[in-house]
Amino acid sequence: MFNDINEEMRQRNLRGIVVFGDTTLGNPDLTYVVGGNLARGGYYIKRFNHEPLLVTSNLDLGTARKLHRVKRISTFTEWGLEKLTRKHGRANAYPYLLLMILKKEGIQGKVALYGRNDLALGVRLVDQLRKLGVKVTGESSPTVLEAARETKSPAEIDELQRTAGKTAKVVHSVMDVLRNMKRKRGRLHLGNRPATVGAVKKLIARELAMVDLVAPEGTIFAIGASGADPHNAGNPGDPIKHGKLVVFDIFPQAESGYWFDLTRSFVVGRADQKARHLFETVSDAQNASLDFLREGVSGDEAMDRACRVIEQRGYRTVREIFQGKAKGIPSGFTHSLGHGVGLTIGERPYLTFLSKDPLRKSQVVTVEPGVYLPRYGGVRIEDTVVITSRGVSYLAKVEKELELA
Amino acid sequence: MFNDINEEMRQRNLRGIVVFGDTTLGNPDLTYVVGGNLARGGYYIKRFNHEPLLVTSNLDLGTARKLHRVKRISTFTEWGLEKLTRKHGRANAYPYLLLMILKKEGIQGKVALYGRNDLALGVRLVDQLRKLGVKVTGESSPTVLEAARETKSPAEIDELQRTAGKTAKVVHSVMDVLRNMKRKRGRLHLGNRPATVGAVKKLIARELAMVDLVAPEGTIFAIGASGADPHNAGNPGDPIKHGKLVVFDIFPQAESGYWFDLTRSFVVGRADQKARHLFETVSDAQNASLDFLREGVSGDEAMDRACRVIEQRGYRTVREIFQGKAKGIPSGFTHSLGHGVGLTIGERPYLTFLSKDPLRKSQVVTVEPGVYLPRYGGVRIEDTVVITSRGVSYLAKVEKELELA
Numbered sequence: 001m002f003n004d005i006n007e008e009m010r011q012r013n014l015r016g017i018v019v020f021g022d023t024t025l026g027n028p029d030l031t032y033v034v035g036g037n038l039a040r041g042g043y044y045i046k047r048f049n050h051e052p053l054l055v056t057s058n059l060d061l062g063t064a065r066k067l068h069r070v071k072r073i074s075t076f077t078e079w080g081l082e083k084l085t086r087k088h089g090r091a092n093a094y095p096y097l098l099l100m101i102l103k104k105e106g107i108q109g110k111v112a113l114y115g116r117n118d119l120a121l122g123v124r125l126v127d128q129l130r131k132l133g134v135k136v137t138g139e140s141s142p143t144v145l146e147a148a149r150e151t152k153s154p155a156e157i158d159e160l161q162r163t164a165g166k167t168a169k170v171v172h173s174v175m176d177v178l179r180n181m182k183r184k185r186g187r188l189h190l191g192n193r194p195a196t197v198g199a200v201k202k203l204i205a206r207e208l209a210m211v212d213l214v215a216p217e218g219t220i221f222a223i224g225a226s227g228a229d230p231h232n233a234g235n236p237g238d239p240i241k242h243g244k245l246v247v248f249d250i251f252p253q254a255e256s257g258y259w260f261d262l263t264r265s266f267v268v269g270r271a272d273q274k275a276r277h278l279f280e281t282v283s284d285a286q287n288a289s290l291d292f293l294r295e296g297v298s299g300d301e302a303m304d305r306a307c308r309v310i311e312q313r314g315y316r317t318v319r320e321i322f323q324g325k326a327k328g329i330p331s332g333f334t335h336s337l338g339h340g341v342g343l344t345i346g347e348r349p350y351l352t353f354l355s356k357d358p359l360r361k362s363q364v365v366t367v368e369p370g371v372y373l374p375r376y377g378g379v380r381i382e383d384t385v386v387i388t389s390r391g392v393s394y395l396a397k398v399e400k401e402l403e404l405a
Numbered sequence: 406m407f408n409d410i411n412e413e414m415r416q417r418n419l420r421g422i423v424v425f426g427d428t429t430l431g432n433p434d435l436t437y438v439v440g441g442n443l444a445r446g447g448y449y450i451k452r453f454n455h456e457p458l459l460v461t462s463n464l465d466l467g468t469a470r471k472l473h474r475v476k477r478i479s480t481f482t483e484w485g486l487e488k489l490t491r492k493h494g495r496a497n498a499y500p501y502l503l504l505m506i507l508k509k510e511g512i513q514g515k516v517a518l519y520g521r522n523d524l525a526l527g528v529r530l531v532d533q534l535r536k537l538g539v540k541v542t543g544e545s546s547p548t549v550l551e552a553a554r555e556t557k558s559p560a561e562i563d564e565l566q567r568t569a570g571k572t573a574k575v576v577h578s579v580m581d582v583l584r585n586m587k588r589k590r591g592r593l594h595l596g597n598r599p600a601t602v603g604a605v606k607k608l609i610a611r612e613l614a615m616v617d618l619v620a621p622e623g624t625i626f627a628i629g630a631s632g633a634d635p636h637n638a639g640n641p642g643d644p645i646k647h648g649k650l651v652v653f654d655i656f657p658q659a660e661s662g663y664w665f666d667l668t669r670s671f672v673v674g675r676a677d678q679k680a681r682h683l684f685e686t687v688s689d690a691q692n693a694s695l696d697f698l699r700e701g702v703s704g705d706e707a708m709d710r711a712c713r714v715i716e717q718r719g720y721r722t723v724r725e726i727f728q729g730k731a732k733g734i735p736s737g738f739t740h741s742l743g744h745g746v747g748l749t750i751g752e753r754p755y756l757t758f759l760s761k762d763p764l765r766k767s768q769v770v771t772v773e774p775g776v777y778l779p780r781y782g783g784v785r786i787e788d789t790v791v792i793t794s795r796g797v798s799y800l801a802k803v804e805k806e807l808e809l810a
Contacts, residue, residue, distance in 0.1 A: 023751075025622055026431030026521065039622075039636055058733065059636050059740075077733075090759070091545035113528065116521045118434065120550075123518065124543025126528055138529025140496035145525075202615060209610030216621045217430055217444075218660065231444055231464050255623065328463065328482075335464075346428075354495070 001151050001362070002032070008144040009048045014137070016107035017144060018098065019044040021115040024257070028343035029114045029145040031257045035069025041115075043098070044070065047107045055079060055101065095128035102134060110137050114145050142348055150340060150348045151362040156258070157386060157395075160341070160364055163260040164384065164396035166211035167252055171262060171398050173207045174200065174248070178268050179404045181240070188240050188268070197221055198236030204250065213252035217345065220249035220263075227265075227378040230335055230370060242269030245278070245377035247370075251345050259345040261366045262396060263382035268404050277313070278371050278379040279402045285309040285369040286381045289337060289351075293367065294391045299355025303337040306369045315371050322353040331373050338366040341384050363387045364395070406556045406767070407437070413549040414453050419542070421512035422549060423503065424449040426520040429662070433748035434519045434550040436662045440474025446520075448503070449475065452512045460484060460506065500533035507539060515542050519550050547753055555745060555753045556767040561663070562791060562800075565746070565769055568665040569789065569801035571616035572657055576667060576803050578612050579605065579653070583673050584809045586645070593645050593673070602626050603641030609655065618657035622750065625654035625668075632670075632783040635740055635775060647674030650683070650782035652775075656750050664750040666771045667801060668787030673809050682718070683776050683784040684807040690714040690774040691786045694742060694756075698772065699796045704760025708742040711774045720776050727758040736778050743771040746789050768792045769800070 009017060021027040021041040024034065031037065033044045033052070038060045046052035054070040064073050079101060085093040102111065111134055113126065126136045142150065152160065181188040181195050188195040190203065204219050222234040227247040240246075249263040265282070267275055285306040292305050307317040316332030338351035341364050349355060349363050359365075365387065370380030381400055385392035414422060426432040426446040429439065436442065438449045438457070443465045451457035459475040469478050484506065490498040507516065516539055518531065531541045547555065557565065586593040586600050593600040595608065609624050627639040632652040645651075654668040670687070672680055690711040697710050712722040721737030743756035746769050754760060754768050764770075770792065775785030786805055790797035 029523065062634075063636065113524045115524055116431065117524050118548060118551075119518045119520055119522050119524075119527045119531075120544040120548045121546060122524045122527055122543070123531055123541065124545055126524075126531075127543050136528065138527070138532050139525040140529055141526060143523060143525045146523075202617075205614030205617070205619075206611050209614045210607060212607075212610070214610075214619050214621055216619055216658075229467075231468065253621075 001153050002148060004148045005144060006049060008147045013110055014112050015109035016047050016102060016111040019114040021117055027116045031343055032149055035067040038063055045101055045105055047105045053105060095125055095132060099132050110135050112137055112139055146348055149342055151360055152342060152364050159256050159258045161395050163254040163258050166213055167250060167260045167262055168396040168398050169211055170207040171250060174204055175404055177203060195240040197223060197234040197238040208252055213254055215252045217251060220247060222247045224377050225375050228372045228374045228376060230372060240268060243267050243272060245275050245379060247378050247380050257343050259341055261341050261345060261382060261384050262398060263368055263380045265379040265381060266402055266404050271402050276402060281310055281313040282369050282371050282379045282381050283400060286367055289367050290392055295361045295387055295389045296358045298358055299349060299351035300353045302351050303353055306337050307333060310371060333369055333371055338368055340365055359387050361387060361389055406558050407553060409553045410549060411454060413552045418515055419517055420514035421452050421507060421516040424519040426522055432521045436748055437554055440472040443468055450506055450510055452510045458510060500530055500537060503534060504537050504539060515540050517542050517544055551753055554747055556765055557747060557769050564661050564663045566800050568659040568663050571618055572655060572665045572667055573801040573803050574616055575612040576655060579609055580809055582608060600645040602628060602639040602643040613657055618659055620657045622656060625652060627652045629782050630780050633777045633779045633781060635777060645673060648672050648677060650680050650784060652783050652785050662748050664746055666746050666750060666787060666789050667803060668773055668785045670784040670786060671807055671809050676807050681807060686715055686718040687774050687776050687784045687786050688805060691772055694772050695797055698792060700766045700792055700794045701763045703763055704754060704756035705758045707756050708758055711742050712738060715776060738774055738776055743773050745770055764792045766792060766794055
């Protein structure tokens with residue numbers, strides 16, 4: 001949580017941190033510390049045990065004040081950026097500016113720099129700061145910011161829940177439309193158009209727009225064999241046909257920067273035995289891990305439970321790889337159980353065989369087992385839940401039905 | 406252009422470059438060198454004067470091959486990432502992996518690292534590589550990749566043009582709807598709903614969805630006083646009223662990662678004298694800079710021409726600041742003339758008073774003067790054009806009309 005930043009700094013003996021970027025877009029750490037969106041980004045500087053400072057462009061000053069996260073706000077102009085540019089040149093102005101701010105804030109000792117920034121530029125900045133005497137240090141994962149962002153505040157959970165509710169609305173609308181498709185000249189139709197994956201995706205995008213969500217990474221709507229590849233987003237030309245398995249994985253982002261992640265798998269019409277067996281296997285695997293998850297257990301155990309259920313039903317899982325029994329598996333449960341969701345769509349904590357740390361209250365994770373059969377199709381069922389002391393709490397409730405009929 | 410990378414390396418005496426990231430989303434350099442989207446990202450390694458190598462996850466291998474940009478592709482597993490993880494630990498596996506690849510590729514001497522990545526993690530990676538003997542260097546802007554991306558290939562211009570055409574379609578649809586609003590009980594309506602900024606934004610989002618575009622940074626639709634702040638995206642509750650100036654700035658992104666940028670300003674119904682004067686001023690300023698722009702001229706000159714037109718009509722401009730006559734201006738033309746557009750919505754070249762370099766053929770820039778009057782409103786007119794040897798060529802043609810009636 002946000003309030004953990006100071007403690008995380010203490011543990012790493014960091015006397016100061018700097019989070020920066022030329023925009024908050026695609027910069028989750030900066031979005032997090034400034035408390036929202038700043039079109040031109042800025043520099044967030046925090047001395048250990050002290051109130052942070054935010055330096056923004058003149059244009060973003062008003063917006064920054066409205067975000068209410070940082071109380072001490074000033075502008076690049078007030079810090080004399082233009083003067084520094086004239087004196088040291090454009091490429092050198094920022095290191096000198098930062099040096100000045102760090103001094104004025106009384107930050108001595110180890111400092112870490114954050115924000116998603118072009119690495120070649122970042123390396124130059126760090127090298128210059130070091131030349132000027134600043135003790136810049138790198139970090140391995142989790143960084144201070146990753147560690148803080150890993151557990152969510154009540155306000156963050158509220159925002160994730162709002163995004164979840166909107167996503168659920170979209171999924172319900174799409175399912176309703178799919179349920180009510182009419183057959184014309186032997187083909188299913190969406191209104192007057194043949195029902196294809198492409199047409200459904202347009203519908204999804206329109207429904208997302210209606211609830212003010214965007215899907216910067218797209219949406220997966222894969223039918224039949226294409227659903228057997230967890231990364232296949234679906235072929236626009238594929239017709240929607242009765243009885244064929246669909247994997248519908250939706251991961252939209254709200255204006256606030258928070259994401260949500262949900263997957264349902266189903267067939268339109270009636271399912272055959274094979275689809276039914278896949279669906280029940282994945283559903284049971286998901287329930288086994290959801291029933292198990294709570295504060296204090298580890299991700300690898302949850303992963304293990306899902307794998308055991310799936311293996312008992314005769315499918316292969318990545319457990320074989322971690323046991324050293326196989327180098328890869330051609331079918332079955334080929335990925336990991338889940339990942340954190342917040343200001344990114346994939347962050348700590350992860351639910352994999354490498355996740356040994358006990359899960360903590362207010363972490364938000366996906367639980368998404370899947371089983372894939374090449375040339376046939378796949379089933380993945382995914383919910384995003386909050387870890388609590390007694391179990392998990394769903395961010396959105398969307399029915400899990402095999403047959404849309 | 407992409408083919409400039411080798412020459413840009415030569416100029417900087419770089420023996421190798423590495424572009425990486427855990428996804429191509431929000432990572433324009435990585436998108437650029439791999440030629441499209443890879444969900445799990447990868448490492449692109451190029452030795453000076455040699456064919457590049459791409460190392461991806463197993464899951465993205467198929468996608469990477471379909472992108473056809475890099476011919477030599479392998480996976481992390483083939484390079485022994487799992488073994489390195491067991492030997493050196495998770496946090497140290499990547500530096501050792503990279504060291505191994507650099508050696509195998511025969512890269513000795515200066516190396517630069519690119520990609521938008523968390524800086525604290527990047528700094529650790531660089532420090533470790535340096536400890537292992539790799540000569541990692543930083544860069545100031547423009548980096549090799551920024552320099553290459555600054556001019557666009559015919560294929561890139563085609564893609565920008567497709568995105569432009571789709572954007573134009575959206576703008577036309579929205580304008581048609583605005584033209585045909587009905588008055589009910591004294592208020593303009595969109596269908597059965599009162600015409601508010603929020604309702605228009607939903608319409609815009611829906612129309613974007615129909616043409617497979619997303620707007621990760623939102624859309625500006627600001628009416629009246631809110632349009633006087635170039636960064637104000639518009640207040641959802643504001644009613645659309647006859648005669649009030651609207652600034653409609655749309656900047657969507659296509660699935661390919663390419664953006665487009667267009668602004669129109671207008672009133673629904675009839676404009677008063679003040680609005681007309683603003684509109685004509687900005688329109689003339691835009692034409693003055695568009696007529697001037699071509700290969701070989703510099704951005705600061707284009708900026709200067711726009712400022713002169715605006716000043717002649719009695720408004721203030723940022724020229725005063727650059728001349729040292731003012732510290733800031735409260736109204737008038739308060740920003741710069743334009744910026745490059747490509748895999749980001751703001752990149753080189755910039756059209757500002759600091760832009761002394763001659764513009765080059767196949768650069769793609771916005772030309773967007775604006776004049777803002779606090780408490781009244783603003784006018785900005787923006788087109789995105791390609792610099793050619795004889796002038797500019799528009800990526801999209803959208804009429805510039807003051808009155809939608």
